[in-house]
Amino acid sequence: MNDPVLVVQGLTVYRGAHPAVQEVSFTVPAGTDTAIIGPNGAGKSTLIQAVLGILPRQAGQVSVLGHPLSAKGYLPAAVRQQIAYLPQNFLLDRRIPITVSELVGLGWDRVGPQLPWVGGRVRHQAVRAALTQVEAWRLRDQLVSSLSGGETKRVLLAYCLVRPRLLLILDEAPAGLDALGESEFYQLLHQLKREQGWAILQISHDLEMVRQSCDRVLCMNRTLLCQGAPDHALSPEQLSLAYGSDFVRYRHTCQLPHHHDY
Amino acid sequence: MGRISFAIATPVNFPTIMTIEAEFTRVIQLFQLPFMQRALMGGVLTGAMGGLLGSFTILRQLSFFSDVLGHSALLGISIGLLLGFNPSWVLLPFSVIFALVVTYFLERTHLWTDALLNIIYSSSLAVGIILLSFRDKYQGGITHLLFGDILAVQTTDLIFSVVLLGVCAGFIGLTLRSQILLTLHEPMAIARGVSVSAQRTAFIVLLALVVGISIKAIGVLLISAFVVIPACAARLLSRKFTNYILISAGLGAVSAVIGMLLSALFDLPSGPSIVAVQLGIFLLTLLIPTARVLAP
Missing domain, CATH: 3.40.50.300 (P-loop containing nucleotide triphosphate hydrolases)
Structure with a gap:
């Protein structure tokens, strides 16, 4: 085992x-x-x-x-x-302005104080790879609140796999x-x-x-x-x-x- | 309430009487006066701080909370006066302690948030006014408390504001990703290791300090406008979270500049002029199709 x-x-x-x-x-x-x-x-x-x-x-x-x-x-x-965690109902307040690539990028970030521009290129590449893997790269600039249920789940999987x-x-x-x-x-x-x-x-x-x-x-x-x-x-x-x-x-x-x- | 006509040699109440050029010359001369420069700087700092923290405040549905903090300042000032202290010095620690106590109550009771905030809001106002009635010779006057006096901003106030803006920008900048995740989905933030309680407390303390330090210039009644209106306008202009925060802070600062200019030009009260400009910008953003503006 x-x-x-x-x-x-x-x-x-x-x-x-x-x-x-x-x-x-x-x-x-x-x-x-x-x-x-x-x-x-x-x-x-x-x-x-x-x-x-x-x-x-x-x-x-x-x-x-x-x-x-x-x-x-x-x-x-x-x-x-x-660890990656996907909750039962990812009910995003539709009024929160966040794009798909921003959400997936949050899965890449480490916790703790850091300058907001740290890891820019590496982060972008990781986000691109993750979204491509779940066939959602075309959604990268869309607001998360505008996605369908299936698209949201794909994006959340990208959030999980953006980092090993x-x-x-x-x-x-x-x-x-x-x-x-x-x-x-x-x-x-x-x-x-x-x-x-x-x-x-x-x-x-x-x-x-x-x-x-x-x-x-x-x-x-x-x-x-x-x-x-x-x-x-x-x-x-x-x-x-x-x-x-x-x-x-x-x-x-x-x-x-x-x-x-x- | 900070009418500017007291400070000029030849007050003119309507620009049509003089030429536009003369009016602008008068405004330029006006802004060469130290108290006007301090007022302008104070307005910009307050606007930027309000917009910066306001961006998270409205998304976390803390708008009413910021209003309650503003109104509770009256209680803080009253306590300071009764105890014989300078109200400005009492206001900051009072605002922070008050904010933490309110947060504690919100977390510990199972009542509706707006109902509980309403109780605190009205009762702190009532107690504050009762306490003020014991000091019938309060020099500042209730009008200054309610509407503020941005023209009375001193260099010390500006130093405090600059430091506080730096702290706010540093805090939001360094914890930006955690703040966004916390705003989006608290359990997901905890699962990622974000110290939600510490982050939330730090944010509330900063919001209380911003409100406390801005009361003198903006007043109890108008302070929440500085937190809420630029953020709402920025939301209508933004698709990306990071743009949204920057636009909110920028609109807060720009509103202050335009508001002060209009105040000087038309001899209007300064604080309300800035809020009126914020409202004007907000109404303008309603007319702009969101999807086309600032699209990534």
Whole structure:
């Protein structure tokens, strides 16, 4: 097994007085694609935000590339550079004047004080390469607020790959896209993953995509119910733990004509 | 309120009486007077600072917050007068502490931001006026507090303003990328390692200082115009974020120059003249199709 990029041990996160995530432990090995599945309100987004230090945790340890995430969410800048995060809903205020190339450039910048013109040419070349890779260079001068949902997702992927990364964290990244857009997004994501060698931790409700493309699955409902290879974690027994037996029965009924394996 | 006619030998109230050339000569002579030069410089510095910070203020929906800061200055001045201190010296620390306390309340309560700001806004104004009533011989007068007196700007005020503009420009310049990301999407900024709390606090402190230092020249009622109007006009003229910030600061400074000139030419109150020019520029930008202007 590859070295772990992310190690989470006994993570507990409270939302108000109640635990939204309780005693969750898992690892994400380098270059692998791990999916988090579970019903709405299961604490999936909370888990990811605590892993990134966006939300405070009440217990447990998080370690990224061997560096522990401090209680206040601090990670060394060099480690942060290796992480890219795409939120569930990238709802940009349409009144904010920012072009596609400016947004992608923000993914290249290092955190900390620096003169605004530092790295101008290198930065521009990196932005150009990233946008070209996702076939969005033609959009470079457009306002981000004028993009379609699919174009926005492409640009956000360019934001991730404008600098070499080791860990990509996606919170239902294709949310809001239609079936075709979602399919194109995943196709591009998996192509880039192969090329870049990213480790991916993603929340998804698309169980078929998870079955076909992911290496590992974490099934959770506040606490971790199961984890393992897709065949194991997506078995009817495991899914009924997270979603309930009605969901599994309904899913089974829908899939019978297609001769799926459960 | 800073009418300029007090300072000239032969006041003329309407340019049609004299030739245009004579009017311009009069204005040029006027701007050779030290107090007018200080006023012009003060207006440019205040306009540039307001435009610079205003660009982020409106995008972070802090416009009303800056208005509340302006009105709270009345309370700060009242406290300074009651305690027997120079109100100008009390105003800056008061503005910063007040801004931090308001930010704390906004973060800790689950009330609507505008409702909470309204409570603070009206109550600080009420308490400030009550406190002022105990000092019935306040020399500055309530009118100067409300509308400011840019012609009374002193060299010390200018030095403070220059230093503060330098600090603001340095802060925004060095943290520009983090500030943009923070404005766009806070969780993404945190994920990138931006110290959101520190950046936000630093910005609020600078905004409070800019408002505090500008009260003397612009007044409690008009200060938020310096923060909001140039930024809104710049937004209508910009497609790129970096252009937007520069245009906002530039419009703030240019408005001050034009406003002061018009004020001198037509013997109008200076602070309101600058705000009227800001409004005029804003209305002009509404007429320009955004997509064609300053397109990259």
